[in-house]
Amino acid sequence: DAKTTQPNSMESNEEEPVHLPCNHSTISGTDYIHWYRQLPSQGPEYVIHGLTSNVNNRMASLAIAEDRKSSTLILHRATLRDAAVYYCILRGWGSNDYKLSFGAGTTVTVRA
Amino acid sequence: NAGVTQTPKFRVLKTGQSMTLLCAQDMNHEYMYWYRQDPGMGLRLIHYSVGEGTTAKGEVPDGYNVSRLKKQNFLLGLESAAPSQTSVYFCASSIPDQRTEAFFGQGTRLTVV
Numbered sequence: 001d002a003k004t005t006q007p008n009s010m011e012s013n014e015e016e017p018v019h020l021p022c023n024h025s026t027i028s029g030t031d032y033i034h035w036y037r038q039l040p041s042q043g044p045e046y047v048i049h050g051l052t053s054n055v056n057n058r059m060a061s062l063a064i065a066e067d068r069k070s071s072t073l074i075l076h077r078a079t080l081r082d083a084a085v086y087y088c089i090l091r092g093w094g095s096n097d098y099k100l101s102f103g104a105g106t107t108v109t110v111r112a
Numbered sequence: 113n114a115g116v117t118q119t120p121k122f123r124v125l126k127t128g129q130s131m132t133l134l135c136a137q138d139m140n141h142e143y144m145y146w147y148r149q150d151p152g153m154g155l156r157l158i159h160y161s162v163g164e165g166t167t168a169k170g171e172v173p174d175g176y177n178v179s180r181l182k183k184q185n186f187l188l189g190l191e192s193a194a195p196s197q198t199s200v201y202f203c204a205s206s207i208p209d210q211r212t213e214a215f216f217g218q219g220t221r222l223t224v225v
Contacts, residue, residue, distance in 0.1 A: 042218060043204075043218050044155070046214065046215075098208050099145055100145070101157070
């Protein structure tokens with residue numbers, strides 16, 4: 001499985017943007033970049049995913065580098081409810097790659 | 113839709129006891145997964161299933177067995193519980209398409225004393 005590297009932790013002030021980096025230098029051409037987050041005492045929940053182009057949804061934006069070896073999850077205005085562990089995961093094609101492999105993720109702390 | 117439902121939510125076992133965790137999904141998903149999460153760590157895959165009647169080992173399968181007799185259910189069994197199996201267990205389901213999201217249950221907190 002292709003691996004990802006994320007910082008252990010990041011802090012932000014409420015209502016400020018948060019940029020969460022992820023390195024995935026061994027990404028293959030068919031791997032999609034997925035982001036999940038896990039709020040305290042809950043199961044992971046989907047945030048966003050992309051292949052090559054930048055993506056936006058109601059929760060966040062995903063900026064993907066042109067060479068696809070890195071990406072950045074952007075929370076435009078952090079709220080206290082965004083405090084969570086954020087996981088960057090590569091999801092490939094084929095029965096062995098559909099499963100999600102979780103690293104330690106980035107713990108985001110939001111200060112009021 | 114209920115999504116992914118795990119039963120029970122909490123359980124305390126004595127060493128050597130057995131139990132079965134139930135995961136049910138109502139989204140007609142082919143793929144189902146069982147993970148465990150220890151304090152301060154990410155999720156680790158125990159077993160997964162790519163369809164009814166099929167199962168496969170993940171990263172940490174030892175001490176666990178699974179069964180997928182019906183498409184909507186994925187059972188995780190502990191035959192002889194050990195304190196090292198104290199953890200939070202998450203079930204997930206998805207379709208076989210890397211462009212789509214996986215859905216997770218709320219977890220089962222298991223303590224083995």
